[in-house]
Amino acid sequence: xxxxxxxxxxxxxxxxxxxxxxxxxxxxxxxxxxxxxxxxxxxxxxxxxxxxxxxxxxxxxxxxxxxxxxxxxxxxxxxxxxxxxxxxxxxxxxxxxxxxxxxxxxxxxxxxxxxxxxxxxxxxx
Numbered sequence: 001x002x003x004x005x006x007x008x009x010x011x012x013x014x015x016x017x018x019x020x021x022x023x024x025x026x027x028x029x030x031x032x033x034x035x036x037x038x039x040x041x042x043x044x045x046x047x048x049x050x051x052x053x054x055x056x057x058x059x060x061x062x063x064x065x066x067x068x069x070x071x072x073x074x075x076x077x078x079x080x081x082x083x084x085x086x087x088x089x090x091x092x093x094x095x096x097x098x099x100x101x102x103x104x105x106x107x108x109x110x111x112x113x114x115x116x117x118x119x120x121x122x123x124x125x
Contacts, residue, residue, distance in 0.1 A: 005044030012037025070080030
């Protein structure tokens, strides 16, 4: 899961850079996903250890941050759906970027929950 966390962080960094370029490099807030992505790269590096307690701690921190990110992006996900149905927004690239951040965060949380359940079953068996 540490490698998945690092890959997720890299994906968010790329999303932030893409959003920054898509907005004409005029809106530095488009780099927010890149900042969040750097956190996930850090979490993944910290979780990449043989010590199971430290690995569990960092993975739980990362999934908590991803869940909070998703919950914060729910209104943006709704705006993305509205954008796809023809509603006009002043900055459609920003709406798409925030929707992608919400989607990627949700997918990451689901992968982590699945992994946590699997690890728990293996530990009990």
